[in-house]
Amino acid sequence: SQTIHQWPATLVQPVGSPLSLECTVEGTSNPNLYWYRQAAGRGLQLLFYSVGIGQISSEVPQNLSASRPQDRQFILSSKKLLLSDSGFYLCAWTWGTGELFFGEGSRLTVL
Amino acid sequence: QKEVEQDPGPLSVPEGAIVSLNCTYSNSAFQYFMWYRQYSRKGPELLMYTYSSGNKEDGRFTAQVDKSSKYISLFIRDSQPSDSATYLCAMSVRGGSYIPTFGRGTSLIVHP
Numbered sequence: 001s002q003t004i005h006q007w008p009a010t011l012v013q014p015v016g017s018p019l020s021l022e023c024t025v026e027g028t029s030n031p032n033l034y035w036y037r038q039a040a041g042r043g044l045q046l047l048f049y050s051v052g053i054g055q056i057s058s059e060v061p062q063n064l065s066a067s068r069p070q071d072r073q074f075i076l077s078s079k080k081l082l083l084s085d086s087g088f089y090l091c092a093w094t095w096g097t098g099e100l101f102f103g104e105g106s107r108l109t110v111l
Numbered sequence: 112q113k114e115v116e117q118d119p120g121p122l123s124v125p126e127g128a129i130v131s132l133n134c135t136y137s138n139s140a141f142q143y144f145m146w147y148r149q150y151s152r153k154g155p156e157l158l159m160y161t162y163s164s165g166n167k168e169d170g171r172f173t174a175q176v177d178k179s180s181k182y183i184s185l186f187i188r189d190s191q192p193s194d195s196a197t198y199l200c201a202m203s204v205r206g207g208s209y210i211p212t213f214g215r216g217t218s219l220i221v222h223p
Contacts, residue, residue: 100157
């Protein structure tokens with residue numbers, strides 16, 4: 001069966017520090033991968049998606065970036081965090097049939 | 112007008128009630144329809160997935176799609192306190208990157 005792992009689950013970072021969130025999918029190959037951010041009461045905001053290794057599409061211009069170094073690995077990064085980067089970050093994958101499967105999320109607090 | 116509209120609630124019902132959650136949409140190209148359940152501080156969990164008009168049943172859950180009215184519903188029978196969560200509808204077009212468009216979610220509270 002397919003599983004998705006996302007870490008760390010919680011982190012508190014100072015403004016200006018770097019960020020790295022990792023996501024790994026097991027049990028499938030060549031998935032579409034997605035990073036979402038969910039702010040309180042504001043729904044899901046798509047940040048990045050990838051249809052293959054090294055292929056990244058950005059939906060929202062900001063100080064975040066994403067990379068896909070391996071088929072089933074998706075990384076969300078920032079060189080310098082802003083207060084506004086605080087939120088709940090979710091990684092998701094799909095076979096390409098429209099149904100997304102989400103990880104447990106990473107809660108980021110920037111102080 | 113947003114592509115997907117969903118009342119944020121909260122919707123509060125007594126245990127055992129039938130719950131109706133709804134979304135409307137404006138893009139007639141949507142072909143895949145999904146409902147997710149999200150507990151507090153957790154990732155969304157896929158509940159129902161359908162790609163045709165009509166009803167799809169899974170245990171206490173029934174998903175209904177009316178493409179002519181651009182309206183989808185999720186019914187929960189015999190609601191339980193454990194059903195208390197936020198329910199998000201989502202829909203996508205066929206092909207491309209299959210990026211779904213999400214509703215903002217409805218908060219459901221089932222009280223004993």
